[in-house]
Amino acid sequence: MAASRETKTPPGAAPALEYDAIIIGAGMSGMYQLYRLRELGMRVRVFEAGTGVGGTWYWNRYPGARFDSESYSYGYSFSKELLQEWDWSEHFAGQPETLRYLNLVADKFDLRRDIQFRSRVAAAIYGEDTRSWNVTLQDGSRFRARFLITAIGPLSAPTMPRIEGVDTFRGKSFHTARWPHEPVDFTGQRVAVIGTGATGVQTIQTIARSVGHLTVFQRTPNWCAPLHNGKIDAETQQKIKSGYPEMFKRCQETFACFLHTPDPRGTFEVTEQEREAFFEKLYAERGFGIWQGNFRDILVDRKANAVISDFVARKIRQRVKDQKVAEKLVPKNHGFGTRRLPLETFYYEAYNQDNVDLVDITETPIELITPDGIKTSVKEYEFDIIIYATGFDAITGSFDQINFQGVDGVGLKDKWKNGPQTFLGVMVDGFPNMMMLMGPHTALGNIPRSIEYNVDWVTGLIRYARESNLTRVEATAAGVTSWTDHVKALGVGLLSSEVNSWMTGYNSNVTGKQTRIVARYSGSAPAYRARCDEVAAKGYQELALE
């Protein structure tokens, strides 16, 4: 089935170029979706705002950017040849290595010839007459395709703090997700970091040693736990390569596709000594074990959560010498693990250095960015460099930046004004032939595992549509209501649902995002896949097919 070739272009306007499918974004999702759709013999165009592939790993070049998923559990699993060809050098690879890996993937599968870089999509408007999507880039050029697939990233729309004077600063300033491609020299420099989320933590611990002086402006401390990174030696490399099938099978079985999954025991089902020993073991182990592999109730039972929070608070107090500073670093407004857990390497020890200061901006708020630095309610600081580690307008932010219009010109932003509504996190009623990868209401976790599943599911649906000569596939309103209600119900009782964070769609720096929403699916990945498999196995009868 070829895409419709007739164009309905207004007189005088340039005709739209036609494809079978358009993918927005060339991160891990978009790259893999391109690979799969090409296998169906489709004519595909990918539009990517950046100048290269890699998405997250293309943009986030800040010092210390690295995985908190184990490297080998993060890479693509679809090509045995690729798995054997690529050596991860560390258990948690840094950004340059991951970007090299993704460039290798692009080369190996000759992906670039269908990717148009420097091409930010501004609008995507559905045309019922041709049952296709009309896509307009920021430069005004237009394209058309039967299927539209968004691969625009859950964490790809950076946010700046709402502080007056940001543009007046005379020194250098960078957002961590818009870091320059050239190295930044911190030697002898007076540096400010605003923000102590996962990116702030990685930046602070990395530059603390090379800066002249570092001042960290913290609003909300986060619970952090040690990463315990290390090089992968030859013997381990061998084991990893021969064990890939079992390792990926394990990722399919765990709650969030990580190598870690909750311990079946409850916090209070063991003695205090056993509990303490278990926490110590997890704190000494690599990666997310202390978050994802802890007692099964720490994220739902307030008392259980208080016990692990108390354990990690003790660790912070032991590691930070000045107890006044330690107290500022211990979170008081949320329990351990109820926001995304930053993993760190000597983060707390950085505050023991003479050249590092911590400013709590809940005590002394930032009033202004000045030409020379930062003015708080009590002091004016001078800086050579300001780093904004202020994160992202998560999950829905990259959608809000595109003018999506479905049937009858209904805007996606309007449809989602009270929070996203989706079917399986992949489709929306009123937006036929549009599929979302890593959008709201889908399982995230160790994200590439979810990406591969979602891409394969979307590919299956498109294959089915082409083989059945369908030109219009759409979620039903009933299906969307039912999935959205299900996703909301899953969030009830989770302590994380009671906390302001990017996982609850809260962002104090974005207008209109000061109300918590249910932005992500919080059930288990196996349950998510089972439901999606069921829809496919029943011939997609839950969709409206024409």
Ligand SMILES: Cc1cc2nc3c(=O)[nH]c(=O)nc-3n(C[C@H](O)[C@H](O)[C@H](O)COP(=O)(O)OP(=O)(O)OC[C@H]3O[C@@H](n4cnc5c(N)ncnc54)[C@H](O)[C@@H]3O)c2cc1C
């Ligand atoms: C610093 C950092 C560390 C992370 N570490 C981990 C980790 O260890 N484990 C894990 O599972 N996840 C991690 N993540 C999450 C990470 O985002 C995902 O793992 C994964 O990279 C998502 O891939 P994606 O292709 O869906 O989105 P992205 O990688 O975000 O790619 C989206 C692409 O879409 C493009 N785009 C967006 N809007 C438009 C538009 N309008 N027009 C054209 N192009 C557009 C962007 O430029 C970008 O290239 C991390 C995220 C960050 C920011």
